[in-house]
Amino acid sequence: ATPLALMVGTGRGAAMGVLIKGPEVLESTRKVDTIVLDKTGTVTTGQMTLIDVVVDGDTSKDEALRLVGALENASEHPIAQAIARAAEQRVGDLPEVESFENVEGQGVQGVVDGYAVVAGRESLLADWSQPLSAELTEAKLTAERRGQTAIAAGWDGAARALLVVADAIKPTSAEAISQLRELGLTPILLTGDNETVARSVAAEVGIAEVIAEVLPKDKVEVVRRLQGDGKIVAMVGDGINDAAALAQADLGLAMGTGTDVAMEAGDLTLVRGDLRAAVDAIRLSRRTLGTIK
Numbered sequence: 001a002t003p004l005a006l007m008v009g010t011g012r013g014a015a016m017g018v019l020i021k022g023p024e025v026l027e028s029t030r031k032v033d034t035i036v037l038d039k040t041g042t043v044t045t046g047q048m049t050l051i052d053v054v055v056d057g058d059t060s061k062d063e064a065l066r067l068v069g070a071l072e073n074a075s076e077h078p079i080a081q082a083i084a085r086a087a088e089q090r091v092g093d094l095p096e097v098e099s100f101e102n103v104e105g106q107g108v109q110g111v112v113d114g115y116a117v118v119a120g121r122e123s124l125l126a127d128w129s130q131p132l133s134a135e136l137t138e139a140k141l142t143a144e145r146r147g148q149t150a151i152a153a154g155w156d157g158a159a160r161a162l163l164v165v166a167d168a169i170k171p172t173s174a175e176a177i178s179q180l181r182e183l184g185l186t187p188i189l190l191t192g193d194n195e196t197v198a199r200s201v202a203a204e205v206g207i208a209e210v211i212a213e214v215l216p217k218d219k220v221e222v223v224r225r226l227q228g229d230g231k232i233v234a235m236v237g238d239g240i241n242d243a244a245a246l247a248q249a250d251l252g253l254a255m256g257t258g259t260d261v262a263m264e265a266g267d268l269t270l271v272r273g274d275l276r277a278a279v280d281a282i283r284l285s286r287r288t289l290g291t292i293k
């Protein structure tokens with residue numbers, strides 16, 4: 001490789017908002033055939049909004065917001081922050097949480113106002129023997145078919161509410177994904193979120209392959225498995241739950257809007273917070289290597 005050509009490549013990258021860790025990275029970029037895209041914060045904005053609260057029987061929405069809002073206030077997850085902010089707006093100051101516990105990739109639990117409260121995936125409530133009623137199940141399925149995430153919540157021994165959270169797809173994602181395809185890459189959507197939600201988002205941006213309901217610690221295994229199948233894998237993520245997968249990928253692309261961990265784990269940092277920067281990075285490296293050869 002000619003160092004000069006590589007420097008030109010990295011310099012141009014910086015101008016496009018792509019920071020490259022080292023010249024050797026460009027070589028792996030050229031061979032990539034599969035691109036794994038984390039859903040939340042990468043394909044979508046990751047900025048969640050609480051759009052609906054569905055309650056069971058004699059539970060009031062204010063009570064649900066007070067208890068679940070207080071619980072989520074102790075979590076930094078984007079879903080949690082959306083719920084806590086909306087709860088504060090509607091019911092005012094939130095009570096303190098005791099014995100708070102974050103169950104990674106599943107939800108949260110703790111004691112609020114003397115109640116043991118749990119919020120998260122349906123399976124987490126099932127662990128507490130708190131199955132969703134038919135009414136809550138119906139609301140959950142409706143939300144998921146729309147690509148919205150439904151957080152189930154239970155306290156005082158039963159599932160009592162469903163909090164529906166929506167995350168907007170970045171307006172540039174569909175175009176970028178179609179260009180990645182034109183470059184010969186197969187896109188795969190990877191998420192800890194539910195399968196129905198993931199399929200709905202994937203369909204909207206033109207991704208056929210979905211790997212859903214993956215726990216944060218297992219995302220790296222998904223990348224390894226693809227590599228085991230002979231794929232050369234690029235992974236794009238924001239570092240929330242996916243830093244290890246970014247590091248494992250043949251090419252880790254960190255969203256610049258994400259966490260510092262992501263930027264350390266990634267080979268390329270996409271300073272622009274949109275997927276078109278990934279397209280630029282791959283095009284640029286192919287062009288640069290073409291010059292070198």
Ligand code: ADP
Nearest residue numbers: 040075077080105106107119120121191192193
């Ligand atoms: P993603 O892969 O989309 O970044 P995560 O792995 O962070 O998602 O979370 C997976 C799922 O676990 C979420 O869709 C949600 O259902 C549940 N979850 C995680 N953290 C929380 C929380 N603080 N409150 C409620 N639900 C949560």
Ligand code: MG
Nearest residue numbers: 038040240241
């Ligand atoms: Mg994430």
